[in-house]
Amino acid sequence: MSQNFRLEKEGLINRSKKISFKFNGKSFFGYEGDTLASALIANGVHLVGRSFKYHRPRGFFGAGVDDPYALVQLIRNNESIPNVKATEQELFEGLEAKSVNCWPNVNFDIGGINNFLRIFLPAGFYYKTFMWPKSFWYKIYEPFIRKAAGFGVVSHEPDKERYEHKYEYCDLLITGSGPSGIASAYSAAKNGAKVILAEDKPRFGGSLLTSDVNIGNESGKEWADKIITELKSMPNVVVKNRAQVFGYYDHNMLVMSERLTEHLPKSDKFTPKQKLWYIRAKEVVISSGSIERPLVFGNNDTPGVLLSSAAKEYMKVYGVLVGKKPIIFTNNDSAYETAIEFKKNGIDPVVLDSRKELSSDLINEAKNLNIKIKFEHVVVNANGYRKVKSADIAKISDDKTAIGKVEKIECDCICVSGFWTPTIHLASQSGGKTKFSKEIDAFLPDKSKQNETTVGSANGIFNLQDTLNNSFEVGYNLSNKITKKENKQSTPTVVEKKSSKHDKFWCVPLPEGKKYKRFLDFQNDVSVSDIEIALKEGYRSIEHVKRYTTLGMATDQGKTSNLNGLQLVSNIENKVVPEVGHTTFRPPYTPVSIGAIVGREIGKHSKPLRKSPMHSWHENNNAVFVDAGLWLRPRYYKRGNENLFDASKREAMNVRKNVGVCDVTTLGKIDVKGPDAAEFLNRVYTNAWLKLPVGKARYGVMLREDGIVMDDGTTTRVSENHYHMTTTTAQAANVLSHLEYYLQIVWPELNVNVVSTTEQWAGAAIAGPKSRDLLQKLFPDLDCSNEGLPFMGFVETKLFGVYARIFRISFSGELAYEVNVESNNGNFMWEKIIEIGEEYKIQPYGTEALSTLRIEMGHVAGSELDGRTTPYDNSLEGLLSKKKDFIGKRSLQKEAFIASKREKIVGVVPLDKKTSIPEGSYIVRDANSKLPIPKLGHVSASCWSVEYDNPFSLAIIKDGKNMIGQKLFALSPLKNKSIPVEIVSSHYVDPKGERVRS
Amino acid sequence: MLYIKCPYCGIRAQTEFAYGGDATVKRPELNKEITDKEWDEFVYLRKSLRGKHLEFWHHISGCRQWFKVQRDTTTHEIFKTLKPHEEL
Structure with a gap:
């Protein structure tokens, strides 16, 4: 297809490089430097999609981030990307895009029927309609709404692109490279400040790219190019294009998303698609410019109606005509620049100006060029469905409430200009106040909360000379505060045309007997009548009106609709705009890819990975791993065709029969040192610690202040003032913080230090009846007898010349030892144990067998100490000292904690001795009673008892002690199981604990 | 993201710290007879202040010291940071 709307010379595109692309399956071409939007317009395509609610035809309204319409589904490098703005997407060879929100296609869209049903779809339609009957929601309403809602389609494939994060610090961050941004960046950079200048478009210069001005003796664009080139060469300056600063957060931290490869057919291997910059700036200069305000009239959303500034940008930057028979409808001077460019x-x-005839530099120039101007005239309605065909125009009365005789004139586009809205999103996000300026009928930044300064048209300065004067000064003053240097640049002189005052007029009244839809929010299909309904129904707060009507929501965030909405509310309510206020500006200013937010923290990089020093041995011996907090632990060691059940049973059985070895490096370890260490432990643990002798370990339980069990573990007195504490793998970090809190804040008088030593030691638990024989072989010089190394004993010794610690402690309930060596010797220790253990039939065992062993012994662990249970619940009352105070003791007097029928830990065995009980099952008295069945408690952990060869579970149930011997039910609604069970003691194996002491 | 001045290390990003609760609450002394009400107030009751709030933070990925921060709960402005036993 030929480019009928392409100009011959004008524009910044490269006409020597043709780029072919596809839109809705049809092939077109554009030029290097085009956006998808400009290339489509060049080819005469104005229909890009359908609107959200009424499925009305949608064209282009802006030329960049301001466009609320032109969202497409983009296919790039075999990936389908939703909600891409055609006005921002740069053209690349082979680009493919499709319209969204239409079926079967954009020209004939079934959903367009909503447009004719629109009297039934007023504001708040969803809130009013889908309330009843309640049962309809899941089956009828929700699926329907889901199907109808939304624009693009999210890919179900994983995102193959790479996204990165970067942290940066600077003196000045400048957001936008229009004249004010360039001037303040230059002035600050020349004064020695570290500057980041961010521009969201591919080209630098902002309004200088399209305005007809001179700075010094160059054109505005030449000046911008020159300064940008110089800034790029300075070592203290970072200049970024395609970089949107979208959020202003606390303490002067801003976030910027940089699009690195989206303008290319595909990303190369070493370049991320996007980079998210977290920038901590000492000072922020907001030079985000302003967006043209639309004018509101009948069917003003018809494709071909667009902002006059966009029409100018399409001509001056892309060399494209938005139409050949344009109407320009304005309430101010700036649209005359567009007329002149045409x-x-x-x-x-044809220019329609709502004002009374007046003169200014621009108007006079237009008159001299014989441009047809109709003052006091307005567009009443745009005719045409898929594209504007003509406009109904009329004279408007002085007070702007009445229109004269309607006349139809032919046109193919209507360029509207309702003056300018400063982009104050960032300034407002920073927490700064805003104020309403009657001068420009828009909100401006007021008192700053953080270190930010708004310059240029974002601050309501629309005159270029004033903008440059102010921005040069701001750049100098801010940099001077930081660098203390005094290199001041002189401001160049500007040649520009003076403008006259704009008209306070935005909404064209309806002609007698007509009910045209007049749209305020083009993305969400919010019209004047919707706002009127909301106000009639009693919505007053602008925040409520927004949510009821969806004005200013979604990806557009009210960029073009905000002020016209407020103006309308204030007119109806007879209030001035500042009384109505505005809705909150929240980040992000433009949509951000979820991929960019996540960055590289995906898959295995989503969290740190901790491995024990013996990890590679486990890998080489068929270990199947499981995540335990950040650690990877062997779950079981697979032999042949074994599954988890077979392997863990074999491993556990071998511990009960022979000897097993388990990697326990992951246990939390904390060194507690100092003259008051014993006293400190005595306060932290529930049991007594003052008399523990050197060379002995003790089991301890610690509580939170609310009396709930926090953690358990053994602590060993290594020497007079030195204790080695162990914690559970999961609670290690919390316990350390807890200890530090009490030492630093509550009892600073205690002379104790704590430090984590988890990573310093590698640990191996050797458990089973043959463990003593094995230990003796490992440590031939040591007296390993029951007298020489008794239960809870501790020795420091050497393992074939390597320093080692032996603790006679047991989690499995068998005779067991734990050997610790320094981490770098971990593998040596492990291999020695395996090698020498061979004659005792040693087998390594993983966490699954470890669990089995502890469950059938009735030892509590994380699933019982779940942050909800007291020491009584876990049958740990024997460890509660009556003589001394400790953390959480006072809470144990609470009535609920000592109530007679309180939960208690018990054992559970299925009556058939075959059916495993799912963890999390409820224990109930009668599985067939009326719903809801009263719950006695829950199953906390389940295993296959290797001692008795039947399933066994632990449960915490009401009045557990008196339930022993009773026949109840374990119910698992999730697995749809109801299992008759008997309640037994939680100490299922060796209840007297003789094995550990043997 | 807040910028917090650890009294020992200087200004660091919030990601290095963990929040540690109301710093005006004092734990009752050990072995002291107190009423249920006093104990419950210590364990459970906290004011949800709007405005200036004195709170503990823990430099968990740094020097591991606990310290006090006076922060505005609505604006996040940080007025002062103190060592645990310094008073405002």
Whole structure:
């Protein structure tokens, strides 16, 4: 297809490089430097999609981030990307895009029927309609709404692209490279400040790219190019294009997303698609510019109605005509620049100006060019469905409430200009106040909360000379505060045309008897009548009106609709705009890819990975791993065709029969040192610690202040003032913080230090009846007898010349020892144990067998100490000292904690001795009683008892002690199981604990 | 993301710290007879202040010291940071 709307010369595109692309399956071409939008317009395509609610045809309304319409589904490098703005997407060879929110296609869209049903779809339609009957929600309403809602389609494939994060610090962050941004960046950079200048578009210069001005003796664009080139060469300056600063957060931290490869057919291997910059700036200069305000009239959303500034940008930057028979409808001077640009390119526009005839530099120039101007005239309605065909125009009365005789004139586009809205999103996000300026009828930044300064048109300064004067000064002053240098640049002189005052007029009244839809929010299909309904129904707060009507929501965030909505509310309510206020500006200003937010923290990189020093041995011996907090632990060691059940049973059985070895490096270890260490432990643990002799370990339980069990473990007195504490793997970090809190804040008088030594030691638990024989072989010089190394004993010794610690402690309930060596010797220790253990039939065992062994012994662990249970619940009352105070003791007097029928830990065995009880099952008295069945408690842990060869579980149930011997039910609604069970003691194996002491 | 001045290390990003609760609450002395009400107030009751709040933070990925921060709960402005036993 030929580019009928492409100009011959004008624009910044590269006409020597053709780029072919596809839109809705049809092939087109554009040029290097085009956006998808400009290339489509060049080819005469104005219909890009359908609107959200009424499925009305949608074209282009802006030329960049301000466009609320032109969302497409993009296919790039075999990935399908939803909600891409055609006005921002740069053209690349082979680009493919599709319209969204339409079926079967954009020209004929079934959903368009909503447009004719629109009297039934007023504001709050969803809130009013889908309330009843309640049962309809899941089956009828929700699926329907889900199907109808939304724009693009999210890919179900994993995102193959790479995203990165970067942290950066600077003196000045400048958001936007229009004249004010360039000037303040230059002035600050020349004064020695570290500057980041961010521009969201591919090209630098902002309004200088399209305005007809001179700075010094160059054109605005030449000046911008020159300064940007110099800034790029300075070592203290970072200049970024395609980089949107979208959020202003606390303490001067801003976040910027940089698009690195989206303008290319695909990313190369070493370049991420996007980079998210977290920038901590000492000072922020907000030079985000302003967006043109639309004018509101009948069917003003018809494709072909667009902002006059966008029409100018399409001509000046892309060399594209948005139409050949343009109407320009304005309430101010700036649209005359667009009219003049049309005329210069051989097109005759008609200007409709709502103001009384007046003169200014621009108006006079337009008159001299013989441009047809109709003052006191407005567009009443745009005719045409898929594209504007003509406009109904009329004269408007002085008070702007009445229109004269309607006349129809032919046109193919209507360029509207309702003056300018400063982009104050960032300034407002920073927590700064805003104020309403009657001068420009818009909100401006007021008192700053953080270190930010708004310059240029974002601060309501629309005159270039004033903008440059102010921005040069701001750049100098802010940099001077930081660098203390005094290199001041002189501001260049500007040649520009003076403008006259804009008209306070935005909404064209309806002609007698007509009910045209007049749209305020083009993305969400919010019209004047919707706002009127909301106000009639009693919504007053602008925040409520927004949510009820969806004005200013979604990806657009009210960029073009906000002020017209407020103006309308204030007119109806007879309030001034500042009384109505505005809705909160929240980040992000533009949509951000979820991939960019996540960055590289995906898959295995989502959290740190901790491995024990013996990890590679486990890998080489068929270990199947499981995540335990951040650690990877062997769950079981697979032999042949074994599954988890077979392997863990074999491993546990071998511990009960022979000897097993388990990697227990992951246990938390904390060194507690100092003259008051014993006293400290005595306060932290529930049991007594003052008399523990050197060379002995003790089991301890610690509580939170609310009396709930926090953690358990053994602590060993290594020497007079030195204790080695162990914690559970999961609670290690919390316990350390807890100890530090009490030492630093509550009892600073105690002379004790704590430090984590988890990573310093590698640990191996050797458990089973043959463990003593094995230990003796490992440590031939040591007296390993029951007298020489008794239960809970501790020795320091050497393992074939390597320093080692032996603790006679047991989690499995068997005779057991734990050997610790320094981490770098971990593998040596492990291999020695395996090698020498061979004659005792040693087998390594994983966490699954470890669990089995502890469950059938009735030892509590994380699933019982779940942050909800007291020491009584876990049958740990024997460890509660009556003589001394400890953390959480006072809470144990609580009535609920000592109530007679309180939960208690018990054992559970299925009556058939075959059916395993799912963890989390409820224990109930009668499985067939009326719902809801009263719950006695829950199953906390389940295993296959290797001692008795039947399933066994632990449960915490009401009045557990008196339930022993009773026949109840274990119910698992999730697994749809109801299992008759008997309650037994939680100490299922060796209840007297003789094995550990043997 | 807040910027917090650890009294021992200087200004660091919030990600290095963990929040540690109301710093005006004092734990009752050990072995002291107190009423249920006093104990419950210590364990459970906290004011949800709007405005200036004195709170503990823990430099968990740094020097591992606990310290006090005076922060505005609505604006996140940090007025002062103190060592645990310094008073405002």
